[in-house]
Amino acid sequence: MKCRACGGKAVVNMRQHKLALCKEHYLEWVPEQVARFIKKYRMFGPDEKILVAVSGGKDSLSLWDILIRLGYNADGLYLGLGINEGPDGGADSGYSAESRRMVEQFALGRGLKLHVVDIQQEYGHSIPALSLMTHRGQNRPCSVCGVTKRHEMNRMARELGYDVLATGHNLDDEAAVLFGNTLSWQKDFLLRQGPMLPGHDGLARKVKPLCRFYEKEMAAYALLRGIDYIYEECPYSVGSTSIYYKELLNQLESERPGAKLAFYLKYLEARVSGLFIQPEEQPQALHTCPVCGQPTQYEGKCSFCRMLEKANSET
Numbered sequence: 001m002k003c004r005a006c007g008g009k010a011v012v013n014m015r016q017h018k019l020a021l022c023k024e025h026y027l028e029w030v031p032e033q034v035a036r037f038i039k040k041y042r043m044f045g046p047d048e049k050i051l052v053a054v055s056g057g058k059d060s061l062s063l064w065d066i067l068i069r070l071g072y073n074a075d076g077l078y079l080g081l082g083i084n085e086g087p088d089g090g091a092d093s094g095y096s097a098e099s100r101r102m103v104e105q106f107a108l109g110r111g112l113k114l115h116v117v118d119i120q121q122e123y124g125h126s127i128p129a130l131s132l133m134t135h136r137g138q139n140r141p142c143s144v145c146g147v148t149k150r151h152e153m154n155r156m157a158r159e160l161g162y163d164v165l166a167t168g169h170n171l172d173d174e175a176a177v178l179f180g181n182t183l184s185w186q187k188d189f190l191l192r193q194g195p196m197l198p199g200h201d202g203l204a205r206k207v208k209p210l211c212r213f214y215e216k217e218m219a220a221y222a223l224l225r226g227i228d229y230i231y232e233e234c235p236y237s238v239g240s241t242s243i244y245y246k247e248l249l250n251q252l253e254s255e256r257p258g259a260k261l262a263f264y265l266k267y268l269e270a271r272v273s274g275l276f277i278q279p280e281e282q283p284q285a286l287h288t289c290p291v292c293g294q295p296t297q298y299e300g301k302c303s304f305c306r307m308l309e310k311a312n313s314e315t
Ligand code: AMP
Pocket: 052, 053, 054, 055, 059, 060, 077, 078, 079, 080, 081, 149, 166, 167, 168, 169, 173
């Protein structure tokens, strides 16, 4: 297989794009595509301050690397979740400790600014502990984790004065979420899924510059760029519905290269053409949480503060 750009030996063959590239041209192609998507979906301008949420995985570290290569002003945010299961287990070598090491090593090696929030230090409980205290009998902390991450990412972006919050969600993530929301025709969720969600009422603008890249493409980018990342997924994701949907979509993709991308892109087209929303409909107005001051859909305390209150009443 030959590189389409130079005729040299291709190392990446993307059947869905009918494109094969050598290492050098692949490492050029990825940031060019990201720059194109940033413009197309009006994510941010050249002078805006970006906060990149970095988990230590290949996607978010590659995203940070790409934004810096493109000349953007991008700092990192790592949230310590206190997950001690995983790799070798334990407070020093479990999933959270390993992922934090990866992120800190990445930032230090490149002289980049990294903000770290340790949830246990900040609020007194790790994510698994919060989950046990608020959802007794359930040992899957993913929903507690999701609420906490959203809350803390928004809080940090706003408090530190960033214009926009960027996450490393890739096409496989986005297609799996879309698949789940489509199976149950979740109109509200369908409306809120997109590469760029404008900020309003105290909610930071959110962008996903990697949303059109296959997971495999990002793994190839990280590998070819020599980025060290944590290979393990969160130990609690094993057996999750989103992994099951990803597997189903991969089966479809293996028979029909490009099906996953088409599913997502056709959805974006339908979304802007008004299939799900009447043009005069506005995003739902938000309330302000009386405890933390963050925006919430509910009148009264936000989900995060209610959760914390419940956990604290248990201790
Ligand atoms: P996930 O929800 O684990 O699939 O991660 C999706 C995106 O959320 C990642 O690409 C990161 O941008 C961000 N993210 C996940 N976990 C963390 C974390 N512990 N700290 C900061 N950002 C995170």
